[in-house]
Amino acid sequence: EVQLVESGGGLVQPGGSLRLSCAASGFTFSSYWMSWVRQAPGKGLEWVANIKEDGSEKNYVDSVKGRFTISRDNAKNSLYLQMNSLRVEDTAVYYCARDGFNGWDKDDWGQGTLVTVSS
Amino acid sequence: QSVLTQPPSASGTPGQRVTISCSGSRSNIGRNTVNWYQQLPGTAPKLLIYRNNQRPSGVPDRFSGSKSGTSASLAISGLQSEDEADYYCAAWDDSLNGEVFGGGTKLTVL
Numbered sequence: 001e002v003q004l005v006e007s008g009g010g011l012v013q014p015g016g017s018l019r020l021s022c023a024a025s026g027f028t029f030s031s032y033w034m035s036w037v038r039q040a041p042g043k044g045l046e047w048v049a050n051i052k053e054d055g056s057e058k059n060y061v062d063s064v065k066g067r068f069t070i071s072r073d074n075a076k077n078s079l080y081l082q083m084n085s086l087r088v089e090d091t092a093v094y095y096c097a098r099d100g101f102n103g104w105d106k107d108d109w110g111q112g113t114l115v116t117v118s119s
Numbered sequence: 120q121s122v123l124t125q126p127p128s129a130s131g132t133p134g135q136r137v138t139i140s141c142s143g144s145r146s147n148i149g150r151n152t153v154n155w156y157q158q159l160p161g162t163a164p165k166l167l168i169y170r171n172n173q174r175p176s177g178v179p180d181r182f183s184g185s186k187s188g189t190s191a192s193l194a195i196s197g198l199q200s201e202d203e204a205d206y207y208c209a210a211w212d213d214s215l216n217g218e219v220f221g222g223g224t225k226l227t228v229l
Contacts, residue, residue, distance in 0.1 A: 112163055
């Protein structure tokens with residue numbers, strides 16, 4: 001059974017940093033692109049970033065470029081999101097998702113971790 | 120404002136058929152496949168339709184998807200109370216070099 005478990009969320013002040021982790025199990029982690037998707041309170045889904053199977057290619061939504069860094073450790077079956085210079089508008093539930101083999105379909109999702117940016 | 124446009128709400132009575140539209144542009148829906156997600160209250164999203172019209176195993180055939188040009192739609196037939204959820208369309212955007220989601224449609228079963 002595929003499992004994706006996020007951790008690392010919490011309360012942080014504007015301008016602060018946070019590192020999210022996603023522990024994957026139940027599948028060959030190194031064979032899949034992986035993504036982070038966020039959802040602000042009461043709002044819709046927003047794709048944040050993705051990373052290729054071997055970590056050699058990464059893409060980001062414009063609003064986080066230069067502030068967030070996606071990475072992975074295939075030996076540890078883990079995905080990460082380093083978030084720096086956090087803003088109030090980054091407040092959201094952050095989901096880790098596995099990208100399937102069918103045109104960026106996200107065929108499995110974690111339960112999400114809440115990041116709150118507030119003074 | 121989302122790159123893909125969905126109606127904010129839709130509704131129907133049990134047994135009815137409802138459709139949810141998703142409008143995009145040449146750089147996203149026009150060139151790439153569309154996926155649909157269902158998000159039940161308080162839960163993570165779940166893949167409902169991939170590659171425009173394919174259902175993952177376990178998704179009832181009451182759910183169907185289609186795409187034409189720069190638009191796509193999700194149809195739900197034989198509406199059930201458990202279908203009450205938020206529905207999102209998504210596609211890769213070649214111009215933005217990123218994935219884009221619709222703003223979501225809240226489906227109410229009356």
